[in-house]
Amino acid sequence: SRLGTWSGPRKVRERNVPFSATQLLPSSCLSAPVLGIMEAAANCSLRVKRLLLDPKFEGYKLSLEPLASYQVELESRVAEVKLRDDQYTLDHMRAFGMYNYLHLDLWYQDNVYYVDQLGRVMNLSVTLDTALKKPREVFRLPQDLIACDNRLCASVHFTSSTWATLSDGTGRLYLIQTGKRGNGSCEKWEILFSEEFESPFIIVHSISFLRSDVHSVGVLLLRVEKDELDVQGSGFHVSLEWITIVKISKEGDQGYEIIKRRVLQGKSVPHYAAIEPSGDGLMVISYKPYAFAQREEKKCDESEKEKSEENRKEPLYYWQQTEDDLTITCHLPEDFTKEDIQIRFSTDHISIALKDPLSPVLEGTLHSSIDHEGATWTIKENRLDIFLIKREEGHLWPELIVGDSQGEYIVDPAQSAAIAERLGHLTSDEMNPDPAKENPPCNAQELEECDIFLEDSTSLCRFDGNTLNVTHVVNLGSNQYLFSAVVDPKEMPCFCLRHDVDALLWQPRPDQEDKWEHISTFNALGYVQASKQDKKFMACAPDHSYSALCECMWRVFIYRQPAPLSTVLYNRKEGRQVGQVAKQLVATLETHDPVLGFQATNERLFVLTTKVLFIIKVRTENE
Numbered sequence: 001s002r003l004g005t006w007s008g009p010r011k012v013r014e015r016n017v018p019f020s021a022t023q024l025l026p027s028s029c030l031s032a033p034v035l036g037i038m039e040a041a042a043n044c045s046l047r048v049k050r051l052l053l054d055p056k057f058e059g060y061k062l063s064l065e066p067l068a069s070y071q072v073e074l075e076s077r078v079a080e081v082k083l084r085d086d087q088y089t090l091d092h093m094r095a096f097g098m099y100n101y102l103h104l105d106l107w108y109q110d111n112v113y114y115v116d117q118l119g120r121v122m123n124l125s126v127t128l129d130t131a132l133k134k135p136r137e138v139f140r141l142p143q144d145l146i147a148c149d150n151r152l153c154a155s156v157h158f159t160s161s162t163w164a165t166l167s168d169g170t171g172r173l174y175l176i177q178t179g180k181r182g183n184g185s186c187e188k189w190e191i192l193f194s195e196e197f198e199s200p201f202i203i204v205h206s207i208s209f210l211r212s213d214v215h216s217v218g219v220l221l222l223r224v225e226k227d228e229l230d231v232q233g234s235g236f237h238v239s240l241e242w243i244t245i246v247k248i249s250k251e252g253d254q255g256y257e258i259i260k261r262r263v264l265q266g267k268s269v270p271h272y273a274a275i276e277p278s279g280d281g282l283m284v285i286s287y288k289p290y291a292f293a294q295r296e297e298k299k300c301d302e303s304e305k306e307k308s309e310e311n312r313k314e315p316l317y318y319w320q321q322t323e324d325d326l327t328i329t330c331h332l333p334e335d336f337t338k339e340d341i342q343i344r345f346s347t348d349h350i351s352i353a354l355k356d357p358l359s360p361v362l363e364g365t366l367h368s369s370i371d372h373e374g375a376t377w378t379i380k381e382n383r384l385d386i387f388l389i390k391r392e393e394g395h396l397w398p399e400l401i402v403g404d405s406q407g408e409y410i411v412d413p414a415q416s417a418a419i420a421e422r423l424g425h426l427t428s429d430e431m432n433p434d435p436a437k438e439n440p441p442c443n444a445q446e447l448e449e450c451d452i453f454l455e456d457s458t459s460l461c462r463f464d465g466n467t468l469n470v471t472h473v474v475n476l477g478s479n480q481y482l483f484s485a486v487v488d489p490k491e492m493p494c495f496c497l498r499h500d501v502d503a504l505l506w507q508p509r510p511d512q513e514d515k516w517e518h519i520s521t522f523n524a525l526g527y528v529q530a531s532k533q534d535k536k537f538m539a540c541a542p543d544h545s546y547s548a549l550c551e552c553m554w555r556v557f558i559y560r561q562p563a564p565l566s567t568v569l570y571n572r573k574e575g576r577q578v579g580q581v582a583k584q585l586v587a588t589l590e591t592h593d594p595v596l597g598f599q600a601t602n603e604r605l606f607v608l609t610t611k612v613l614f615i616i617k618v619r620t621e622n623e
Helices: 032-040 090-097 296-310 413-422 525-530
Strands: 060-062 069-073 111-115 120-125 136-140 155-158 163-167 172-177 190-196 202-211 214-226 236-250 253-266 272-275 281-286 317-321 325-331 341-345 349-354 359-365 376-379 383-389 407-409 458-464 470-477 481-485 494-499 502-508 516-522 535-540 546-551 555-560 563-571 576-588 595-600 604-609 612-617
Touching: 090 214, 090 236, 111 604, 155 202, 163 202, 163 214, 172 214, 190 253, 202 272, 214 272, 253 281, 341 383, 349 383, 481 525, 481 535, 494 525, 502 525, 525 546, 525 555, 535 595, 546 595, 555 604
Parallel strands: 060 576, 317 407
Antiparallel strands: 069 612, 111 120, 120 136, 155 163, 163 172, 172 190, 202 214, 214 236, 236 253, 272 281, 281 458, 317 325, 325 383, 341 349, 349 359, 376 383, 458 470, 481 494, 494 502, 502 516, 535 546, 546 555, 555 576, 563 576, 595 604, 604 612
């Protein structure tokens, strides 16, 4: 329904397949760049915790209990920047048209910030809902925002409990020491570093960390730039510039400067992009793949690499295998006879050497055991053929000699065709290659309209900050990205993905073997949000107690986690007592202005319009 109360079958739960780089997908969904990234990086999975899933979830019950709502009039309008005529692509809309103008300071609960048309950074700190104060000015941008025609929206990100990064939208970046900001603190915000860039940008993420006992700040900047080489596409590309600012000392004076700049480019605005707390890596979720832009020195290295590849010698040997035996082929000099070569076999070792002078040509430990007594070899037309019988039949070897890269493996066409036939049910160029089958792999007619999600090749990538290579890849397939949320300001932001009908919250753990941890589940939210065609923002409480959707104009939907009942309630159909209920609440804002910002804390929701800031009390004192 439009209110989003959901109660449906849960049979899809039983599958519970983890998100994986080898997830079932039509082969046409995987583009060549994505496949190239997957080959170079580790294919990972997002492991769902079954204990956090509720297979007996019955749905949300619409609650008519009133929500306390307060509003604060703004002295000056929010510094909204509307899209220009030359910003017409979907990427411009996602990056700037859907921008969240309200900034939450999770280092200090219930503190929100916005930038007004006078260039002032305004703060509202809530301690008591019934005694709200007017927003106060904490910082004023040195430049006049309205005077710049090419500007983007001003952006703020709180790097730590005492630092912040700020962009005025004209291309200037500020590093600001704020001091302690909570509880109405009046400490002056001081600019310790500023830098003018060639083109405007917005700040996506920033962190503060120590490296070799030196204070460093990592900042991620986003731009949508004109791409003259893109003739067939939109004519634009998206760039993520990752800069590192460090504290330096020169002749007794201390200051900050940029020591490293790295640029990633892609063809779609990332759903999620964040720097690891250590500053060593970067995680990106995007529909189309990202890669670091080539630098001049890198181009030189690649040209040298191409030359070396051209001069590369032929493989020392070639080898083939079946499930029962192996064949090794070596090319020999002319007029070579069996008296000129010495070959020795053992159960797990092979040695080939020339007699005059005695020097090993090929020697090493075999991947697995062989029947050395049944091994044979022949020399014919300057070619040495060696035949080995596997001791364990039916097992294909990934390599011939452990750690040896001098040979080349040749796949038998018949064997390749047999493997492809066995794996044919995993990929297909057709949506349903075998419609007559009793249980077809996919039937598009059974999908509801809200289940159709075109961005089915979305991937999650982890980039190494030193090598600039992709180290981990997760193909999210059709598990739609929903929103991001900061649960712990000292950790990376979490991201929420749709899984079946639910929404699963994932916390990145860059220092652990499993890079992403499933920490919470919002039951049926994946299904519910799909019916909200007018939704603009999504969020959740840092303690996962509720999730919320905000429409473009005046309605906010709140979905609380199941909670125990204070009274006895029975299910009439099944004749059993209901222990807990998940409630849905709806708040209607008294405004006709579009929503520009939306943030959630454990107790409140903040909704920003052009002239008013609304505060909705989500949690009562009794909860």
